[in-house]
Amino acid sequence: MHELQITERILNIVLKHATGQDVSKVVRIHLRIGALSDLEDEWIQHYFDYLSRGTVAENAILAITRTGAILRCKSCSCSFEVSREELGRAQCPDCGETGLELVTGREYVIENMEVL
């Protein structure tokens, strides 16, 4: 639902990093987004195509990697990855404990970009 605002931020950061780097075109932008995000990949690209018109990032492809949620067991400190669907019913694979804390899964990172 808030893809437009997020996409605007992505574009601003990309343009900031393109400035002064002799970039004629941004080809691909690599994003790492956590499993807990509700963003729709298709809409981010759609908004990006719209917002980036007339900039060096026009027609750039957003390559999105989803990172899993990593939980840590409160009892034995074991860390393990779960899918978004498994989050609400997860338990420690080692000791069966259900008291778990989220270690990763909320990331929104622009890793790098391929440019010409």
Add this chain to the structure above:
Amino acid sequence: MSDAVRLIEIKEEIHADNQLVAQGLRRQLEEKKTFLLNLMSSPGAGKTNTILKTIDALRDRFRFGVLEADIDSMVDAELIAARGISAVQLRTGGFCHLDAAMVAKGLDALDLDALDVVLIENVGNLVCPAEFDTGAVKNVMILSVPEGDDKPLKYPLMFTVSDVLLVNKIDYLPFSDFNLEAMRERVLRLNPRIEIFEISAKTGQGVDNWAAWLGREVSSFIAPASGASRPRIGKFLNTSRC
């Protein structure tokens, strides 16, 4: 050579600018001794009524202000101002959530020196508000009984970022198949630190327990006991694989 694709490293968090504004806001509010609480839920879960009941329970101890966020309309702010409480209506104009900059703008319209607590009524939505740090000291969410006990499975992030879950409309329990125990188990798996209170903002049932918790939090924020550590806000933990 000019046709060769080059890689530019960025490694930037998309929310970094919002987090900076939120942290600045928290520092400013800490100096002013104003406790900011962010209340989130889906539309119709009872945010406005919960705010009114909460203020009723604590208004002889603290001075309250309210930031009302809605995509449009002034109805909530009018309802609160009618009780003699300072209220500012933020019209987000289509935005599905509040970010820290919008909250800062709303706070500018309140006299913070005359307030101990500001309650933010975020836009009714279980998705987007969970993504944006508002600068609040505590995040509180409401899940109302008619919405169903499966919501932690559908909106895990909201339950993960909240410090408190208010299960509202418990007066509906006898007419519903809402399973409190199943809901509690799902929520605690997502967030073992969360405090859960069962309330009915309509009948007032359970509001005392919630208000007592909030009263303690506000008191220790305004006048921290010497040697007490500040509440930890936001958690980033290192991962180790087993």
